[in-house]
Amino acid sequence: MNLPANLATSAVLPALVSAADERARFRFLEFFTAQIRNPNTRRAYGRDVAQFLDWCAVQGVRSLGEIHALHVAAYVELLTQSHAAPTAKRHLSAIRRLFDWLVTGQVVPANPATSVRGPKHSQREGVTPILSPEEARHLLVSIGDATLIDLRDRALIALMVYSFARVGAATGMKVEDVYMQQRRLWVRLHEKGGKLHKMPCHHSLEAYLDAWLEASKLRDEPKAPLFPTFRRGTGRCAGGGELTRTAMSQPDAFAMVRRRAKAAGIETPIGNHTFRGTGLTAYLSNGGTLEKAREMANHADPRTTQLYDRRRDQVTLDEVERVLI
Template sequence: MDNDQLISLFMDYISFEKGFSGHTIEAYGRDLRYFADFLEQNGSVNFREINSALLDAFILERAKQESSRSIARNMAALRKFYRFCINDNLLQMEMPRILSPRFVHKLPEYLNENEINRLLGTADTSRRDGLRDLLMIEMLYACGLRVSEIRDLTPARIDTGAEIVKVLGKGAKERIVPVHRRCLLLLEKYLKESRPLYPKSGSTDALFLGKNGGALSRISIWKIIKKQAYRAGIRKKISPHTFRHTFATHLIKNGADLRAVQEMLGHADISTTEIYTHLEIMDLKNQHRKYHPFYQA
């Protein structure tokens, strides 16, 4: 069985059996093809012919083009791939020792409450797209959704009576996130006054529609966020994911339980959520530095 066939079987496995997201499947496939090309360029014709020297050389090669975080994902893809192939007897070999390079966790960028209010005040709700954009920002901040989750959100997944959103997250796992009344009133207005104005709006279940009446793409959502941030005079680097960071940071700063925030974000591991406690400590340090008399002396 050649390398392309092994990659294809692995892609089917993580797609149909493991339920990985489309974004992760695409990234893992790309990582494995990079590795297969690298092996071929270095005289190895198949995935069995690897050793620690080749793996180190591959990491150095990828480091010329990618961040340490992306390289860590490369290594995760290789570990999962080899484990799958060996467990299914597709490769007769010992499990190779594949280590990830160490990298520094960057604290996520987030918006303060003033910046959020400025963003929410920029949308022109007299326009069809303005009402859509305002609701999108409200929901990103109100529920801490990923860009893929806001793209795939449908009206049927929002229970206005119970004031919850049923979010379909990574690996097709559903989680429940509360949503505040102000956001739901804006949703009602959008569904009544704005969404019907899009062409062929009855042909898709997506909540947020583009100019042609289809679901908004990830890129379109990014562009809308960038445009609204610029209008609000916010010059820091901002993306749809910034609202997810902001959602978690504001909850924890205001006393929310870490486990509850973990559930709302859909994090499998609480250590992923704990990074937001570091942001709170950073804020405390900044306040201490700013107001303690010994710092001012």
């Protein structure tokens, strides 16, 4: 078999894989292209596996077949000393899944990660910073509607707040994913694992999306990205530049969120995922149920929804203020 030229170069492969035969290299690449469909998981697993294999090479390992459980266990132990437990567990999961694939492809005789146990980790509450309803409202109002970029950014943040959308699902939307049903605007989110999730729009989100689609003239282009980037310097629209037909990336959204938060005077180091937790907590604080929150957030496991429930934070703050000194 002949590998495509752009995949066969050693620049994209860890040294131990690059030094292996063509069948092993092909099987390695096949794992990431055929087995890992989610692009975010693919990127994370790719980094994790490359880091592990590079570490093995530094330890004197000369081939994939020389990697043993001792190597994996030592590597995971080192990770737990410098990283959070979930990070170490994700690295171990990536290594284990890759070697399962290599074993079934008869590249290596056994999976060295099978018997290695990851660090214990129990998480009852998420760690992503969230905003209070007042802060989220202030952020949206502070963006305004002076330029197309303002309208786009406000609509994207509102979508993540009011529909609990993951940033990947939000930035991956096309114009046709905003549609009318039952006299209300709905959004269609393409979630992880190819799941299709539909949500009716909150009236505020409906107004923000309508304003963006009307001003951008994207309503007549159903296949265009809902949240495209701008080509600066063309002068076509004030404060923005010409609209491209390239969707914003997650790093684009993160940079935008940080910039908007700073301009609004919000000191909390928020990110893309902040708005999912913010929306869910606001919903639960106003009488929503965990069962409905799980459905709206499209969580397979209700325990995942509970991680976003930050109502205890307010209780703790109230109790702390009782220390009248």
